[in-house]
Amino acid sequence: MAVGVKDVAAAAGVSVGTVSNVLNRPDRVSVKTVERVQDAIRALGFVRNDAARQLRAGRSRSIGLVVPDIGNPFFADVARGAEDRAADAGMTVLLGNSDDDVDRQSAHLELFQEQRINGILLTPASDDLAAIGRFAEGGVPVVLVDREVEEGALSSVSVDDVEGGRLAASHLLEAGRRRLAFVGGPRSIHQVADRLRGAQAAVAAVPEATLEIIERPSLTVLQGRAAGEALVEREVDRRPDAVFAANDLLAVGLLQAFSFGSGIRVPDDIAMVGYDDIDFAAAAVVSLSSVRQPARELGWTGVDLLLKQLDGVDHDRRVRFQPELIVRDSSRARSDS
Incomplete structure (x- = not known):
């Protein structure tokens, strides 16, 4: 049976609310109480249910990235750059591989939407961007990576x-x-x-x-x-x-x-x-x-554009790098x- 917050509270001799504060707002709890709760967490092997917390908050701490071929070292470097920028913001990157297949791409995007991710980075599998545009219209920011878009609601980061x-x-x-x-x-x-x-x-x-x-x-x-x-x-x-x-x-x-x-x-x-x-x-x-x-810069800049959209910052929506x-x-x- 999975260990829950109530089990941690009982082991530490505190209320469920105190355990919640230790997990989410430790500055509101005394140092000794934090230590006692953390000791109970380690002893019981408690793992917090982030999915439930994200559902209550309405958003996760994740960004979705879909690339056509993760076996290609170029896209592996794009993913590394995206992870670096996301980590700076206290977020994680969920990676999907489309194999340049529109159906697989759609399956990844639907899963990301169910997970209430904060935004999507995507190297699209086709020129039809209508379905992708609906994510942006629905309030989920989308940035195309390694692909330029000249108009519309989508942002992009690309190379000439x-x-x-x-x-x-x-x-x-x-x-x-x-x-x-x-x-x-x-x-x-x-x-x-x-x-x-x-x-x-x-x-x-x-x-x-x-x-x-x-x-x-x-x-x-x-x-x-x-x-x-x-x-x-x-x-x-x-x-x-x-x-x-x-x-x-x-x-x-x-x-x-x-x-x-x-x-x-x-x-x-x-x-x-x-x-x-x-x-x-x-x-x-x-x-x-x-x-x-600049593969890593593409991933890093793509996440940066997403974060600026989430923060409502006015910025260039399309960034184009020059090759060397x-x-x-x-x-x-x-x-x-």
Whole structure:
């Protein structure tokens, strides 16, 4: 049988109201009484029922965060940044993984609503934001993360992915590469489409340059390896001389395919740039050039926007970060040998 507040009160020789004050307003109770109640709590193994307390208060101390792939180190860093800012405010983050599935996303959001969370951080699984907007209209603040919204009730914190794609392709073009390939997908993912758009703009500005689009069903290491193995099978003159991968996981998979006895040298035969600058990028078999996104800052700023909305503070509702190109061995100039 679970130990309740009445059991603690009886063991400490105080009233139920005194136990409640020790748990919620210890400044109203003498130090000796607080110590006696805490001793009883430890002896009995009492765990407070936060769910019941939150129902009475009408709100919890939690923020909901839904991301498309918690296995991606980028989103793990976003979650870490969100937790850091929430902890500063005495709050916790409840994490949901949508797998880019709208139904799973909806299930997480409904659960968060039942838990009376204070607000929602969300990387949406689709462009249809109508259902999400209803949360904001119902008094639950929502901030989109890694996704920009130009109008409406929703706040957002994002990165300029079009500029990121332009940075990556421009760097490869400046290194003398002319047969570029973009590996990513599906293009229904907003960030993938924006990165491709930026790369296309950069390539269009160089008359002799071309950009091949190699679309994959997901942004994983395995999909990158599959794309790399297909390129290995091509005749040398049909291969690109540079690849821009839509994220670092794809890029790591491509590097694996090129490195396992294929005869393809990176960067001499194929230069490469990834996206996100996860920790693995610098530690890859060939250190990977990558477009850096401030992942932790995205999570931290998303929670900060939520807290400002909860406090009724007037603030910028949309924050946009600029990406940064980090150049490493995978895209350096060709060797003379």
